[in-house]
Amino acid sequence: MSDDERQRLGSSGIFKVIVDGAKKLKRAVSEGDAELPPEAHELATAIGQAFIAGRFGDVHALGTPPFQKRTSRESFESSWRATLGDRVLTGFSITDAGPIDLAYVPGLEEVSQDDFVGMAQITFSTPGVKLEDEKAFAIAAVLLDHDGTVRLGALHAR
Numbered sequence: 001m002s003d004d005e006r007q008r009l010g011s012s013g014i015f016k017v018i019v020d021g022a023k024k025l026k027r028a029v030s031e032g033d034a035e036l037p038p039e040a041h042e043l044a045t046a047i048g049q050a051f052i053a054g055r056f057g058d059v060h061a062l063g064t065p066p067f068q069k070r071t072s073r074e075s076f077e078s079s080w081r082a083t084l085g086d087r088v089l090t091g092f093s094i095t096d097a098g099p100i101d102l103a104y105v106p107g108l109e110e111v112s113q114d115d116f117v118g119m120a121q122i123t124f125s126t127p128g129v130k131l132e133d134e135k136a137f138a139i140a141a142v143l144l145d146h147d148g149t150v151r152l153g154a155l156h157a158r
Contacts, residue, residue, distance in 0.1 A: 034098065036094070036118045036120055036143070037117060040118040040120065042150075043062060043151070043152065044120035044122055044141060044143070046058075047120075047122060047139075047141055047155075048124070049092075051089055051092070052089045054081075057077050059152070059155070060077065063151060063153070064152065064153050067107070067151070067153055087126050089124040089125070089126060089137070090125050092123060093123050094121070094122050095120070096118055096120065097119040099116070100119050101113070102115075102142070107154055108144075111144065111153065115144045115145045116143075116144060116145075117144055117145050117150050119142050119143065120140070120141045120143060121140050121158070122140075123137070123138040124139075139155060139156065140155070140156050140158055141155050
């Protein structure tokens, strides 16, 4: 993808392209859905629970030190509150979005691909939108190995 294409799509657009591409690759390579490693699934669960409770500061605390340094806790909380708007999240599901190339993820361009643990897509239901609905709110979380612990490396809304 060229720099012009990246600018035109913006970071959330790029992330959607990456997630969609990873899902297509996963379906093409495997018969069934792969599962996240247990530690990655636990982290994705903690992120989903924090989103439902509106505890975005807790999500920020789950990030790698570079993640936390890129965005202050206050800015992170404010941004995600604005992204959610008046949505009331009631439940969530976690799926493995498959492998991605970290070089194309904003903020992770310099992270070693060896640190990639998984990418979780966390889809949320609301009182008016079921998890299976195409309009369901979803986030993609890039999960990285940071000194032997699975941590959040990047988080984008879909």
